Amino acid sequence: MAGSGTAHMRNTVDAVLTVRDLTVEFRVAKDKIVKAVSGLSFDVIKGETLAIVGESGCGKTTLARAVLQLPPPNSGEVVFDKTDLTLLPKENLRSARTSMQMIFQDPISSLDPRMTVHQLIDEPLEIWDRGTRAERDERINNLLNNVGLEPELVLNRRSYEFSGGQCQRISIARALALDPRMLICDEPVSALDVSIQAQILNLLQDMKDRFGLTMIFISHDLAVVKAVSNRVMVMYLGKICEVATPDTLYSKPAHHYTKALLNSVPIADPTRQRKTELLQGEPPSPMNPPSGCRFRTRCAAASALCAEQEPQLREVTPGQFVACHHPIV
Amino acid sequence: MSSLLSVKNMSINFDTPRGSLEAVRGVDIEIPAGTSVGIVGESGSGKTVMCRAAMGLLQGSNVKRSGTVVFDGHELTAMSKEEVRDLFGSGMAMIFQDPMTALNPVRRIGSQLSEGLRVRLGMSKADALARSKELLELVRIPNAAAVLKSFPYQLSGGMRQRVMIAIAIACNPKLLFADEPTTALDVTVQAQILQLLRELREDLKMSMVLVTHDLGVVAGNTDYVAVMYAGEVVEYAPTKKLFADMRMPYTEALLDSIPKIDHKSGTRLSMIAGRLPDPTDRGAGCSFAPRCKYAQEKCHKEHPELKKDPDGHLYRCWFPIGEAK
Amino acid sequence: MRKFTKPTWFAIGWLGLMMFFSLFGWLLPFKAWNFVYEDDLEVGLFSSGHLLGTDSNGYDLLSSAVAGTRMSIFIAIAAVGLGGFIGSVLGIMAAYLRGKVDTVMVTIFNVGLSVPNLVLALALVSVLATNVDINQAVPTWRRVMVLIISLTIVLIPILGRIARGATLSWSGREFVTAARSMGMKDSKIILRHIVPNVLPALIAVAFLAVGVVIIAEASLSILGVGIPDGASWGGMIARGRNDLEYAPHVLYVPIVFLALTVISTNHLGDVVRSKLDSREAKV
Numbered sequence: 001m002a003g004s005g006t007a008h009m010r011n012t013v014d015a016v017l018t019v020r021d022l023t024v025e026f027r028v029a030k031d032k033i034v035k036a037v038s039g040l041s042f043d044v045i046k047g048e049t050l051a052i053v054g055e056s057g058c059g060k061t062t063l064a065r066a067v068l069q070l071p072p073p074n075s076g077e078v079v080f081d082k083t084d085l086t087l088l089p090k091e092n093l094r095s096a097r098t099s100m101q102m103i104f105q106d107p108i109s110s111l112d113p114r115m116t117v118h119q120l121i122d123e124p125l126e127i128w129d130r131g132t133r134a135e136r137d138e139r140i141n142n143l144l145n146n147v148g149l150e151p152e153l154v155l156n157r158r159s160y161e162f163s164g165g166q167c168q169r170i171s172i173a174r175a176l177a178l179d180p181r182m183l184i185c186d187e188p189v190s191a192l193d194v195s196i197q198a199q200i201l202n203l204l205q206d207m208k209d210r211f212g213l214t215m216i217f218i219s220h221d222l223a224v225v226k227a228v229s230n231r232v233m234v235m236y237l238g239k240i241c242e243v244a245t246p247d248t249l250y251s252k253p254a255h256h257y258t259k260a261l262l263n264s265v266p267i268a269d270p271t272r273q274r275k276t277e278l279l280q281g282e283p284p285s286p287m288n289p290p291s292g293c294r295f296r297t298r299c300a301a302a303s304a305l306c307a308e309q310e311p312q313l314r315e316v317t318p319g320q321f322v323a324c325h326h327p328i329v
Numbered sequence: 330m331s332s333l334l335s336v337k338n339m340s341i342n343f344d345t346p347r348g349s350l351e352a353v354r355g356v357d358i359e360i361p362a363g364t365s366v367g368i369v370g371e372s373g374s375g376k377t378v379m380c381r382a383a384m385g386l387l388q389g390s391n392v393k394r395s396g397t398v399v400f401d402g403h404e405l406t407a408m409s410k411e412e413v414r415d416l417f418g419s420g421m422a423m424i425f426q427d428p429m430t431a432l433n434p435v436r437r438i439g440s441q442l443s444e445g446l447r448v449r450l451g452m453s454k455a456d457a458l459a460r461s462k463e464l465l466e467l468v469r470i471p472n473a474a475a476v477l478k479s480f481p482y483q484l485s486g487g488m489r490q491r492v493m494i495a496i497a498i499a500c501n502p503k504l505l506f507a508d509e510p511t512t513a514l515d516v517t518v519q520a521q522i523l524q525l526l527r528e529l530r531e532d533l534k535m536s537m538v539l540v541t542h543d544l545g546v547v548a549g550n551t552d553y554v555a556v557m558y559a560g561e562v563v564e565y566a567p568t569k570k571l572f573a574d575m576r577m578p579y580t581e582a583l584l585d586s587i588p589k590i591d592h593k594s595g596t597r598l599s600m601i602a603g604r605l606p607d608p609t610d611r612g613a614g615c616s617f618a619p620r621c622k623y624a625q626e627k628c629h630k631e632h633p634e635l636k637k638d639p640d641g642h643l644y645r646c647w648f649p650i651g652e653a654k
Numbered sequence: 655m656r657k658f659t660k661p662t663w664f665a666i667g668w669l670g671l672m673m674f675f676s677l678f679g680w681l682l683p684f685k686a687w688n689f690v691y692e693d694d695l696e697v698g699l700f701s702s703g704h705l706l707g708t709d710s711n712g713y714d715l716l717s718s719a720v721a722g723t724r725m726s727i728f729i730a731i732a733a734v735g736l737g738g739f740i741g742s743v744l745g746i747m748a749a750y751l752r753g754k755v756d757t758v759m760v761t762i763f764n765v766g767l768s769v770p771n772l773v774l775a776l777a778l779v780s781v782l783a784t785n786v787d788i789n790q791a792v793p794t795w796r797r798v799m800v801l802i803i804s805l806t807i808v809l810i811p812i813l814g815r816i817a818r819g820a821t822l823s824w825s826g827r828e829f830v831t832a833a834r835s836m837g838m839k840d841s842k843i844i845l846r847h848i849v850p851n852v853l854p855a856l857i858a859v860a861f862l863a864v865g866v867v868i869i870a871e872a873s874l875s876i877l878g879v880g881i882p883d884g885a886s887w888g889g890m891i892a893r894g895r896n897d898l899e900y901a902p903h904v905l906y907v908p909i910v911f912l913a914l915t916v917i918s919t920n921h922l923g924d925v926v927r928s929k930l931d932s933r934e935a936k937v
Contacts, residue, residue, distance in 0.1 A: 055515035055516065055517060055518075056515055065831075068835050070831055070834055070835060094837040094839070095837055097834075097835050097836070097837050098836065098837045100835070101835060101836070102831070102832065102835050104828040104831070104832065105828075106828060109827045109828045109829065110827075110828035110829050110831075110832055111829055112827075112829045112846075112847050112851070113851070114850045114851060123833070123836065123838075123846075124836040124837075127836060127837055127838050127842075128837065163604055163605070165604065166604075171832075174832070174836075178836065193371040193372050193542070193605065194371055194542055194543075194544075194583060194586060194587060195371055195582070195583060195586055195600075195601040195605070195620075196604070197586070197587075197588075198586040198587075198588070198598040198599065198600035198601070199600045199601075199602075201588070201598055202597060202598055202600055205597070220515060220516065221516075221588075222516070222590055223587070223588040223589055223590045223592075224588045226588065226590060226592065226594050227588040227592065227594070227595070227596060227598055228595075229594065230594075230595075245594070246594035247593065247594050250590060250591075250594075260517060261516060261517060262590065263520070264516040264517045264519065264520035265516060265545070265590050266519075266520075266523075266543065266545030266546045266548065266549055267545055267548060267549065267590075268544040268545040268547075268548045268572070268584060268587060268589065269548055269572055270548045270549065270568045270569045270572050271569065271572070271573075273548070273549045278517070278520050278521055278524060279517045279520075279521075280521070281471075282485050282487050282488070282517075282518060
């Protein structure tokens, strides 16, 4: 598992983002290369939320940043709105980026502590010279109202005066300032308190509906992903394991890793605790991933074939794609 | 059942430039021997401060404490620092959220692990190292001999947490404090560590206080649960009872707001409006009243006392769930 | 934020006085600093007409110290300003661009730091401030220029490294990535987001650097390659060192001025540093 392939690609004209064969590698020392993302393809259709799930080190954050060309991938195509971002000259890339905005995990570090809320949200408008001073001020007020903050109360304060949840609202307002078509959310709620998480998730959902956004939602939390996504892509060590709709994926996982992930989520009900075998060990180093299927070293179903041949993504049930030689059926 | 640890009327205040911060307000908690008690709360609920104080680990000139802590027949609050310290290891031990900062980065695992054994149990160096290897095997670390010789940075987060657990159980403590032991870990590793703690507790007949923000973790790993909000215990009950029959609106709202894996996708999450209260400015009424959907006038004006149901279920609410309003 | 401790007030007051002396000292009704009072050789402290006495040549110590302030402070501020500017430009560029630029810069900084400050300054001054014709004296203004340039060169790697370190930590923050994803130009990101955040750390170090430079300038003057004719505090010490045995106050006066100034800058540097730390802890 954790294989390659393009069977899950929908090749439709509605695709807002199409990523093909994306590879990102970092050289950390002379002969040490971290293979963060290896030959990965996916597409996102207009209005859809694609969730990318995986544990730390699986390459999901690197993947998101590579889509934005921050930094650009080593190879592969990133076609956004029919333009391949990897081929764009720097100046065109700058303007192309405005229609894809990112929300980060750490709400405090994503806002410059020296700037007021007004300056923070004005910044993108100022860079692109959107409207007169008065028009921009009105836009800032609208944006703040949209994310549930009162402009008069917050405009002149700085990020460190706010709680994590409020900072995340400010980040969302800033991301929406340039009318992006796509929002890439990298673990947007994992640094927040439980009672605040739901507020931000609902807000993201509202903004998506109101502005017709397409979203990529990165998370390690399967329960959060289920609440917000239309399609889920499970990653392991820089490769795709499984792609499916959340309802299919959660009820009938076809990949052994997906199943192990699901079995690891704690259930908030003492009467319904599972008695299943847990996944043993920890992921191998991305500097030296296993041959064939990258998950085989921890997989109970692994055979000799898994070491020799890398599994390709294939459709096991309609709309459910899995890269495994021995899928669960 | 006798209680191993009992905390009575504990209050802790920090002096800060913005005024006195009431981190813990009049908390009473009993940890019955041989059980696992979960302490659940969000950031700022006082759960971590309360546990540090119960272990006598809270120091500093800006801290004001009151109340008593009795552990295994010793009144910790009346003992000297040295006497309390002698209880660490064999009496109680602690594991932390971030094992990287709790381990000394420049010393090998073997020397950190054997140190406690040599100091506490007076073992020879060779014996202590041999026992260290056994301990690492006990916490299911593969290739224990190699791990003894490695430095903390060479291990993964999950392995480091296992090492911390090995250090904590080295002297067979009666009570283990686990402060968010799995929050920094991935889900699959979290499940492994929780399973390990369950097994160790059984094998070593150890009690545990599990501090966490995650009701899911509490559900499968504890016998009793104390829910904290704004420095107070707002509900305390046996775990099964709590989940089956919640009395405190906060607990209910917290449980409802967690996304659940068996919900249908695209379900809108129910949420708790508003924010956590300012710890330097506690209002007159119930701390949760401003965010509570059942709040009435009385809730904003009068502070509710802890009430006890006949079956021992404790809660702090004027209009508990399941009672006629 | 507004509340300072007594030592801080003292440091601010003293440095304020020194700034006043260096800017407006020449307007004050003091005696001429470079005039020889032949009737008052080596009078003690608090003598009438010479508040801080005179030295064995008959120079008035108070006016010399006040006049010396100008030279010492001017050299210190000029060297720290220039060194800080060049150092931070290099350091910020190195950290922001990374790669080869960074490697080259770090190597240069490390080589610069590996030579003891005073030795480097001494070498630079003796090379730059000598005349081809050895019989002709080097004019004071040229000595001052050379001294400033030498001390600037000494400071560039020190301040450059600090700027680089601070930039590395700030440019990794997500708001920088956010700015790039909004389509902001690199030059603007540096000016808008990096510089304002790196500046406080640099200012804290600049205070310490002023103290270091004042001492370095004095040391060079004592060694005979700095400012001649008692025109700076170091120059005064150099000129008065022969009086140490029988008229120690000749040395005490410049030393007290110098010491109080250095203590004040160091203290203010610490104050700025701790304000910064507490603010950063909140961020």
